[in-house]
Amino acid sequence: MTIPAVSRVRVICGWSRSSPRPLRHARRTPRKGRGEPDLIVVLGATAGKALLGSSFRVTRVRGTVLEEEIHGRPERLVPTVHPSAVLRAEDREGAFRGLVSDLRVAAQELA
Numbered sequence: 001m002t003i004p005a006v007s008r009v010r011v012i013c014g015w016s017r018s019s020p021r022p023l024r025h026a027r028r029t030p031r032k033g034r035g036e037p038d039l040i041v042v043l044g045a046t047a048g049k050a051l052l053g054s055s056f057r058v059t060r061v062r063g064t065v066l067e068e069e070i071h072g073r074p075e076r077l078v079p080t081v082h083p084s085a086v087l088r089a090e091d092r093e094g095a096f097r098g099l100v101s102d103l104r105v106a107a108q109e110l111a
Contacts, residue, residue, distance in 0.1 A: 044080075062098070
């Protein structure tokens with residue numbers, strides 16, 4: 001399995017932010033009519049490091065609501081493992097329960 005370099009993810013992140021039209025796969029919930037997300041669910045370590053820096057560790061903060069500045073704007077984030085990690089886990093049921101628990105935190109934050 002090849003994991004993309006953080007620098008590559010940052011390049012894609014910057015490109016998607018500057019793109020004149022939204023990417024088809026990027027669905028964003030409008031906030032105050034500005035097209036900004038109410039909450040970002042960070043799926044995995046690569047995404048977390050791209051947004052929060054190389055010291056990010058998903059296992060330390062998963063399932064918690066973080067308030068961080070991203071691209072010069074304050075954002076709320078809920079980090080969790082990438083869904084593919086559930087498929088690779090030895091204890092898939094436990095990993096799946098953990099992922100669902102993290103996503104429930106995100107859902108409760110939006111409710």
